[in-house]
Amino acid sequence: MASPGPIRSPGDSSTNPRGSVRRVIRALLAVSALVATATGSIAATAPPTTAPSAPDTVLRVTLLDVGQGDAVLLQAPEGQTALIDAGPGNVVSLLGELGVERIDLLVATHPHADHIGGMAGVIASFPVRFFMDNGDPHTTATYRGLIAALEARPDITYLEATPRTISLGSATLEVLPLLPRGAAGLNDRSVTLLVRFGSFTALLSGDSEVRQLNHLVGLTAVPALTLLKAPHHGSYNGFTRSFLEAARPRVVVISVGRNSYGHPHRVALEAYAATAGEILRTDLHGHVEVRGRDDGSFAVVRGDGVASVRGGGRATVAAGGGDGRRERTAVVATGAVSAAHLHTGLRITVQADAPGNDHRNPNGEYVVVENTDAAAAAIGGWRLCDLSNHCFRFPPGAVIAGEGRIVVHSGVGQSDGERYYMGRRRAVWNNNGDTATLYDAKGAAVVAFSY
Ligand SMILES: [Zn+2]
Numbered sequence: 001m002a003s004p005g006p007i008r009s010p011g012d013s014s015t016n017p018r019g020s021v022r023r024v025i026r027a028l029l030a031v032s033a034l035v036a037t038a039t040g041s042i043a044a045t046a047p048p049t050t051a052p053s054a055p056d057t058v059l060r061v062t063l064l065d066v067g068q069g070d071a072v073l074l075q076a077p078e079g080q081t082a083l084i085d086a087g088p089g090n091v092v093s094l095l096g097e098l099g100v101e102r103i104d105l106l107v108a109t110h111p112h113a114d115h116i117g118g119m120a121g122v123i124a125s126f127p128v129r130f131f132m133d134n135g136d137p138h139t140t141a142t143y144r145g146l147i148a149a150l151e152a153r154p155d156i157t158y159l160e161a162t163p164r165t166i167s168l169g170s171a172t173l174e175v176l177p178l179l180p181r182g183a184a185g186l187n188d189r190s191v192t193l194l195v196r197f198g199s200f201t202a203l204l205s206g207d208s209e210v211r212q213l214n215h216l217v218g219l220t221a222v223p224a225l226t227l228l229k230a231p232h233h234g235s236y237n238g239f240t241r242s243f244l245e246a247a248r249p250r251v252v253v254i255s256v257g258r259n260s261y262g263h264p265h266r267v268a269l270e271a272y273a274a275t276a277g278e279i280l281r282t283d284l285h286g287h288v289e290v291r292g293r294d295d296g297s298f299a300v301v302r303g304d305g306v307a308s309v310r311g312g313g314r315a316t317v318a319a320g321g322g323d324g325r326r327e328r329t330a331v332v333a334t335g336a337v338s339a340a341h342l343h344t345g346l347r348i349t350v351q352a353d354a355p356g357n358d359h360r361n362p363n364g365e366y367v368v369v370e371n372t373d374a375a376a377a378a379i380g381g382w383r384l385c386d387l388s389n390h391c392f393r394f395p396p397g398a399v400i401a402g403e404g405r406i407v408v409h410s411g412v413g414q415s416d417g418e419r420y421y422m423g424r425r426r427a428v429w430n431n432n433g434d435t436a437t438l439y440d441a442k443g444a445a446v447v448a449f450s451y
Contacts (some may be wrong), residue, residue, distance in 0.1 A: 043153060047214040058299075059171045059197040061227060062306060064094060066283040067257030069114035072204055072229060073098060074195065076169025080104045084204050086118035086191065092125045098306070102127040105166065105173070106156075108146070109190040109206025111138035120149035123156070125223040132159040134189050137440040150228040163189040170294075176205075176221045179212060188212040192332055194223070198294025202227035202248065209235070213243040222246040226298055227290050230254040230272065234264025234281075244275050251300060253288045258443075266389040273388050276433075282438060284448040345373030346400075348449035350429050352437050358427035362411030365429050367436050369408070381441035384408055384422075387434050392422040 031405045060075040074082040074093070082105040083095070094240030106128050108116045123129070123146075137143065150156060152230070166173040174194040181189065190206025201223060205212070208231045216222050217240070228249035232238030233256040252272040264281065272279050278300065280288045286303035296348060346368045354364025367384060371377045377400045385391040392408055395415070400406050406418055410428040413421035420430060437448040 002063070012185070014246065033231065056076075058293055059195070059200060060289055060291055062098065062287055062289040063229060063253045063255050063280075063282055064091065065257075065286045065288075066091060066094075066118070066255070066423070067283075068233065068259040068263070069117065069234075069257065070109070070206065070229070071118065072174075072255070072257045073100070074168060074171070075163060076087050076170035076171045076197075077099075080169040082107065082173065083122065083170055084191075085109055085115040085206065086122050087113045088117035090121050090123045091118040095122070095126070096387055100126065103129070105132065105168065107131075107161075107193065108133040109192075109204075110134060110186045111136060111140070111143045111146075112186060113142040113206065115141060115206060116146050117142055120145045123149040123153055128153065128156050130159050131156050132161050132175075132191065134161045134181075134191050136181060136186060138186070147372075156302045160394045179215050179217060184211055185209075188215075189232075192216065194221070197292050199296030200226045200292030200298060201296075202229070202292065202295060203249075204229045205231045207232040207235075207297065210239040210240055213238075213240050217242050217246055220246075225249040226251065226292060226296060228252045228276070230264065232263075233259070234268045235261065235269050236265035239268050239271050241271070241295065244271055247275075247451070249276045251280070251290060252276040253290070254279070256283050256432055258280055258283065270388050273430075279387055279435075281435075284377045284435060334346065345371055346377060346438065346447045347372060348396060348436050348438060348447055350364060350449060351400070352429035352431045352434065354427065358431065362424050362427050363409040363413060363421070365410050365427055367408045368405055369438065370405040371402060374402045376400065376402050376404075379438075379440075382446070383443075385437050385439065386428050388429070390422070390428050392419065 006377060021235060056077045058077060060073070062075070064071040064073060064087065066089065069088040070085040071087035071091055072084040074084065079098055083103050084107045103126050106119070106122065108119060111133070123131075132430065140333070153367055161175050161348060163177050164236050166175070166192050172195070174196070176192040178189050187207040187209050187235040188211045190208045190212065191207060192203070192205040192212070192362050195204065203222065213231065214309075218229045222243060222245070223405040225247045226249070228247055228251075230238060231253050254264045268378040269279070280300065280302060282288060287306040289297045289301040289306045291301065349370075351366050351368070354361045356364065358365060369384070378398070379394045379400060380393065380396040380398045382398070383391045383393045398417070408420045408422060410422050410424045412423050412425070414421065435448055438446045440446050
């Protein structure tokens with residue numbers, strides 16, 4: 001491996017002076033201006049931050065399962081690393097498990113705690129070359145902690161998120177124009193990065209809402225995307241029709257955990273389902289790594305499959321398909337789900353393809369929930385939902401007998417305590433892939449099954 005070399009940047013000679021928070025911000029802005037008037041580009045020549053056994057040919061975009069918040073790790077084929085947001089809590093050990101040893105570019109999309117909560121820890125724990133934010137200060141202790149961490153690290157070069165292109169190995173990050181400071185709320189000034197690796201494209205835009213998305217569409221700054229990180233955790237105001245018409249993402253990943261905001265919202269899930277071939281959620285699937293190739297193709301790895309991730313409390317159990325045709329895996333959702341709610345004895349399988357026309361025969365498709373424990377499972381008030389949030393609520397007193405099973409048909413019928421009916425006139429489960437999630441009465445995901 002090559003010895004560490006400097007990043008070539010006009011900002012190299014500038015450092016953050018120590019001093020008050022206010023003085024640091026002023027100084028940071030000055031450094032930013034210096035860099036912005038120069039080439040506007042950073043040639044990252046850092047050595048690989050991971051030690052792959054063979055040369056990597058993919059750009060890895062990993063949406064970390066950090067609960068309700070964002071943390072997105074970019075790993076270039078040559079090893080350069082960028083971290084876009086750092087989640088609400090400590091992500092240091094998680095980054096270590098992913099093989100991260102240094103961070104070439106650290107970005108805070110906006111100063112809300114679910115995006116910068118873990119950032120001071122990252123700055124204190126890893127070599128960081130460049131730090132970028134939108135320059136908006138905030139009043140919280142979390143933000144002050146971030147500034148204090150930056151003050152303690154004058155070796156980190158500050159970049160303001162003005163339009164520029166940054167090279168991360170053979171990938172590029174375009175910083176898209178922001179709405180003017182003071183003219184938009186914190187969410188609508190989220191630093192937005194368009195990632196390109198050959199024909200592979202990804203858009204990361206923090207918690208941008210309708211106003212910022214309209215701004216970007218108005219600038220024709222949104223191209224067709226391979227990957228979209230759902231803006232604002234899949235909120236109802238985190239998408240617009242025109243934005244999705246421009247983006248046409250092939251895969252959407254929603255970074256979300258247990259929350260009281262209604263994230264992700266049903267209308268957003270439906271809008272994403274109408275445009276993307278694949279939707280993944282960190283609350284259901286754990287870490288989601290999208291491996292992009294320069295020909296525009298990609299592969300999705302999730303949960304325990306994400307490189308080098310160990311532990312995390314996630315359990316997987318194998319479940320045979322309801323018809324025996326395919327081996328399927330049920331992912332037991334943990335993350336924000338408390339241990340008390342975790343019921344590893346439950347397994348879900350989906351028979352999505354009904355005989356004949358699915359819409360004419362909704363009872364021909366069904367979900368089987370098996371209880372592999374000897375003890376009965378009480379599921380009264382629990383809900384079974386598809387990816388578009390079509391849900392069935394089990395009646396009070398519903399139970400699955402020990403080592404028993406229940407079947408939930410999509411159509412209309414009379415429940416007998418072992419067979420339930422969602423009461424739909426049309427098919428629910430997408431034959432090309434969907435996710436069945438069982439939520440307990442408090443709304444916590446207990447078990448999810450994707451196919
Ligand atoms: Zn957020």
